[in-house]
Amino acid sequence: MNIELPDLPFDVDSLEPYISAETVKYHYLKHHKGYVDKAKKFIAGTSLADLSVEEIISKTREDDNAKKIYNSTAQIWNHNLYWHSMKKHGGGSPEGALLAQIEKDFNTLEKFQEEFKKCGLAEFGSGYVWLLFLEGKLRIISDTDAKIPVQDLNQAILNMDVWEHAYYIDYRNERGKYIDIFLKYLINWDHAASRFNSLIN
Ligand code: MN
Numbered sequence: 053m054n055i056e057l058p059d060l061p062f063d064v065d066s067l068e069p070y071i072s073a074e075t076v077k078y079h080y081l082k083h084h085k086g087y088v089d090k091a092k093k094f095i096a097g098t099s100l101a102d103l104s105v106e107e108i109i110s111k112t113r114e115d116d117n118a119k120k121i122y123n124s125t126a127q128i129w130n131h132n133l134y135w136h137s138m139k140k141h142g143g144g145s146p147e148g149a150l151l152a153q154i155e156k157d158f159n160t161l162e163k164f165q166e167e168f169k170k171c172g173l174a175e176f177g178s179g180y181v182w183l184l185f186l187e188g189k190l191r192i193i194s195d196t197d198a199k200i201p202v203q204d205l206n207q208a209i210l211n212m213d214v215w216e217h218a219y220y221i222d223y224r225n226e227r228g229k230y231i232d233i234f235l236k237y238l239i240n241w242d243h244a245a246s247r248f249n250s251l252i253n
Pocket residue numbers: 079083131213215217218
């Protein structure tokens with residue numbers, strides 16, 4: 053079996069004071085690990101058992117009979133990207149080609165941040181906000197639950213988890229505050245730029 057819980061790219065207290073060690077521990081060890089454990093159980097003994105997370109997502113995304121497998125493996129992938137979408141001393145501004153593309157598609161970084169926040173607030177239930185690069189254009193999209201709104205996972209530049217478990221301990225029900233903090237202090241533009249650059253080069 054190829055499915056594993058990857059290490060966090062930072063220590064559990066690295067995002068303090070913005071996201072507490074308590075939140076990171078629960079989110080990583082209960083939620084993220086929980087999806088890994090479930091996915092392993094669901095695929096054991098099936099034809100999917102030896103595939104990668106990405107291959108399982110692709111094979112199950114349109115299959116109504118495989119919803120549980122899709123949801124748990126997509127949640128593994130979504131959380132992997134989410135952890136890499138934040139870092140200690142994150143925030144600020146991207147540079148280079150990604151900044152140029154943001155200015156082309158959103159006019160300014162501030163407009164990008166406004167739209168990202170609006171999108172996160174508009175997602176009614178649980179889900180993610182996604183920054184995608186589609187047909188030469190950056191787009192901000194939210195999608196519900198575990199859903200990944202793009203077939204080619206490489207086109208996902210970054211994501212932000214807006215399930216309540218991502219922010220409830222630190223911000224209670226104030227999703228808007230969490231989004232502001234994510235954009236101002238946590239967002240990992242270096243990782244986003246490396247994903248973006250690999251698409252354009
Ligand atoms: Mn989560």
